[in-house]
Amino acid sequence: MAEDASIAGQPAAVQGLGGVAADWSGDKQAFPVPWGKVMMWIFLLSDTFIFSCFLTSYMNVRMSTTATWPDPSKVFELEIFGHPVPLLLIAIMTMVLITSSGTMALAVNYGYRRDRARTTALMLATAALGASFVSMQAFEWHKLIVEEGVRPWSNPMGAPQFGSAFFMITGFHGLHVSAGVVYLSVVARRVWTGFYDRKGTYETVEVTGLYWHFVDLVWVFIFAFFYLW
Amino acid sequence: MNDVTASETAPSQAGHAAADQGHTEGQQHPLRIYLWIWALLFVFSTFSYMVDYFQLHGFLRWSLIILFMLVKAGLIVAIFMHMRWERLALKFAILIPPLCLLILVGLMAIEGAHTFITRWGAFVR
Numbered sequence: 001m002a003e004d005a006s007i008a009g010q011p012a013a014v015q016g017l018g019g020v021a022a023d024w025s026g027d028k029q030a031f032p033v034p035w036g037k038v039m040m041w042i043f044l045l046s047d048t049f050i051f052s053c054f055l056t057s058y059m060n061v062r063m064s065t066t067a068t069w070p071d072p073s074k075v076f077e078l079e080i081f082g083h084p085v086p087l088l089l090i091a092i093m094t095m096v097l098i099t100s101s102g103t104m105a106l107a108v109n110y111g112y113r114r115d116r117a118r119t120t121a122l123m124l125a126t127a128a129l130g131a132s133f134v135s136m137q138a139f140e141w142h143k144l145i146v147e148e149g150v151r152p153w154s155n156p157m158g159a160p161q162f163g164s165a166f167f168m169i170t171g172f173h174g175l176h177v178s179a180g181v182v183y184l185s186v187v188a189r190r191v192w193t194g195f196y197d198r199k200g201t202y203e204t205v206e207v208t209g210l211y212w213h214f215v216d217l218v219w220v221f222i223f224a225f226f227y228l229w
Numbered sequence: 230m231n232d233v234t235a236s237e238t239a240p241s242q243a244g245h246a247a248a249d250q251g252h253t254e255g256q257q258h259p260l261r262i263y264l265w266i267w268a269l270l271f272v273f274s275t276f277s278y279m280v281d282y283f284q285l286h287g288f289l290r291w292s293l294i295i296l297f298m299l300v301k302a303g304l305i306v307a308i309f310m311h312m313r314w315e316r317l318a319l320k321f322a323i324l325i326p327p328l329c330l331l332i333l334v335g336l337m338a339i340e341g342a343h344t345f346i347t348r349w350g351a352f353v354r
Contacts, residue, residue, distance in 0.1 A: 016317060023318040031319050034255075041323050052330045056337050063341030066348050073281050091278045098274055102267035105309045112257045203255050206311070213309045217302055224298035228281050229291065 034203045037210070044214045047176075051218050054169050055225055061161040070157035072227050075148070076140070090227050093136050094219065097177075100129035101216040104184075104209045111205035116191055119205060123188035126212060130181040137174045141167075169222055176215050183208060256311040266308045273297050273304075 014022045023030050031038050062069055078088040107122035144150040144166070148157070152164040187208045196202045277297040280290060307313040312320060 019316060020318045020321060023316060031322070032316065033319065038319070041319070045323055045326060048327050049330070052327070052333070056330070056334050059334065060337045060341040060344075063338065064344035064348065066345065066353050073284070087278065087281055091274075094274050094278070095271065098267070098270045101270070101305065101309060102263065105263045105267070106260065109257070109260060109263060112255050201254065206255050210310055213305055217305045217310075220298055220301045220305070224277065224294050228277060228294045 034201070034207075036203060036207045040207045040210045044210065047214065047218075051169075051172070051221070054165075054172065055221060058165040058169060058226065061165060062159070065159040065161055067159040069159050070155065070162050072229075075144070075150075075157060076227065087227055089136060089140055090223065093133055093140075094223055096129050096133050096136070097216050097219050100126045100133070101213055103129065104212045108206045108209040111191065111196070111202035114197065114202070116194065116197070119202075120188050120192040123184050123191065123205070123208075127181045127184040127188065130177050130184065130212075130215075134174055134177050134181070137170065137177075141170075166226070169226060173215070173218055173222060176218070180212050180215050183211060256314060258314070262308060266304050269304060270301055273301050277301075 023032070073086040076087050076090050077084045079085075080088065103122045104126045107119050107126060110118040110122060149155065150157075150163045150166070152167050154160045155163050187204060190196060191202075191205065196204060274297075277294060280293050280297070285293065312323070
């Protein structure tokens with residue numbers, strides 16, 4: 001089947017396992033997608049390993065400590081009209097990030113339709129939602145540090161490892177969101193000024209989308225393992 | 230090799246590649262798919278929040294947390310990140326390496342348990 005595979009850049013015809021062999025063995029580009037997309041995927045793969053190391057070390061310290069682990073459901077509780085609601089802010093942050101993922105997916109779609117106005121608007125909406133996520137995180141950190149006295153080396157609720165794991169994991173994720181907001185703003189500006197029309201392709205919008213969805217993806221894991229567990 | 234379907238014997242290579250991968254330019258799919266996945270993500274996030282809200286415990290708690298987490302992660306990677314429509318070579322290159330992490334998690338779990346037992350023996354008991 002390798003003879004069927006066309007040369008450099010053109011998508012090969014064969015599907016399935018035979019297609020994997022054809023893509024790698026034919027004297028051609030192995031991944032028939034824009035190079036920026038492959039590079040972004042490889043970057044995200046390396047980022048997966050970084051976040052996994054953080055989460056694994058968090059699992060390790062949580063398993064090995066003899067002190068009681070602070071109950072995140074209580075730690076991140078908010079009072080609404082005198083009623084304590086567990087994890088309220090975290091739930092809102094989760095919803096905000098999912099909303100931003102949706103607007104990003106639509107932006108990619110409208111980008112390929114060459115709808116500049118809608119693509120720009122949706123990307124800016126995504127960036128704004130990302131910025132509000134970071135703001136809520138700043139509020140959460142402030143509450144934890146100032147009101148509850150959580151430090152990377154100690155906290156009044158139990159195992160001292162809680163603080164270091166929390167600040168490291170959410171801090172690194174927040175840094176990714178902040179970088180994403182800048183990234184989105186830059187690309188949105190280029191969409192608006194017609195840069196990608198001149199370039200002839202909107203694939204950069206899709207690559208930016210990959211990064212943003214990954215940030216949301218990481219939050220899914222942090223939410224499950226750190227806040228809910 | 231045996232999964233070459235009838236449509237793939239069509240004369241125009243570029244044409245059918247566009248049809249089966251959604252590559253007229255990049256990834257173009259109906260908006261409806263995205264809106265559906267978006268809604269599903271909200272639903273599953275609400276479910277996982279409910280796990281905490283109703284204070285489920287034990288096996289039920291962590292099995293539900295992991296289930297909802299994996300469903301959400303799968304939907305994001307498959308649809309929003311378009312992995313479903315990529316060629317198998319790219320899927321393999323990106324999705325298989327993270328499986329190594331399961332080994333790391335396994336080793337660190339053993340190590341964590343061991344440290345716990347030593348600490349318990351030395352300081353607590």
